[in-house]
Amino acid sequence: MVYYSSRLIHTLVTRGHSGNTYELPEVYFIGILNFALDNIDNDRYYYDVVLCDREKGEQFYDKLGFKLLCLPNFRKEEVEIKSFMDMWLYLFKHMSKLNEIPKFLDKRVFGLIFDIGEVSNLNSEDMKAYELSLKDKRDAESIRLTAERIGMEKGIKKGMEKGIEKGREEERAKAEAEKRISALKMLKSGFDSKVIADIIGLSIEEIEKL
Incomplete structure (x- = not known):
């Protein structure tokens, strides 16, 4: 002991x-x-x-x-x-x-x-059958867990892709809003629409709408 x-x-x-x-x-x-x-x-x-x-x-x-x-x-x-x-x-x-x-x-x-x-206390034949049934059960459980894992990984990947795309859209929207704010300030300061379009990157029509 x-x-x-x-x-x-x-x-x-x-x-x-x-x-x-x-x-x-x-x-x-x-x-x-x-x-x-x-x-x-x-x-x-x-x-x-x-x-x-x-x-x-x-x-x-x-x-x-x-x-x-x-x-x-x-x-x-x-x-x-x-x-x-x-x-x-x-x-x-x-x-x-x-x-x-x-x-x-x-x-x-x-x-x-x-x-x-x-x-x-099972005899050899019954023990073999019992072990085979356990193997089948474990195989089925392994397949189920693997499917869950793959599904989860795909879901995470898809979610990340959506998140990245959403982030890009938000960045683009933010950049466009900042362009419009800058163009509006330049208009108030007396800049010509064509000059603003060349500098900011907006079309003349978009600038005239401001």
């Missing part, structure tokens, strides 16, 4: 400068045991182990823990099952003997485990 937990902690430490502070993540080892951990205390089925200060009897470090479930020591019958912990322990201990979900287990919570169990 210590060996594998230590290796996991080591791999989770951030590399580079950001890892210099050694801000370690929380790591909990959960062991489901098919043997009794202590032959003397054979009624105890749940162990919650942490690093502890021996003298003070207090928890020394709160980001590392070992949760151990000893299935042989769990002897509760169905009528005694009350908590979710009891439900999980009962399920782990009796899974190989159960053909269906016991009534006291919530199907919304425990149904998936039985689905997984059914798949793992």
Whole structure:
């Protein structure tokens, strides 16, 4: 337990400068045991182990823990099952003997485990058919997602083109308006229409309309 937990902690430490502070993540080892951990205390089925200060009897470090479930020591019958912990322990201990979900287990919570169990017990021919059906499902989902992505890319491209064209139209309209303002100022200053047309780039008819 210590060996594998230590290796996991080591791999989770951030590399580079950001890892210099050694801000370690929380790591909990959960062991489901098919043997009794202590032959003397054979009624105890749940162990919650942490690093502890021996003298003070207090928890020394709160980001590392070992949760151990000893299935042989769990002897509760169905009528005694009350908590979710009891439900999980009962399920782990009796899974190989159960053909269906016991009534006291919530199907919304425990149904998936039985689905997984059914798949793992398929014969080779049924397993092949199951894997092919999964492949077909994944292929169909991949095609759908690809179509959505292509459609989105086309929509973005079309929208960008429309936006660019709209921007160009607005720029042209702004430039034309500025030409007319400049032409009007020149007219008020006494410039001839032909001279203004040559300088500004508007036709004489457009200038006379001003």
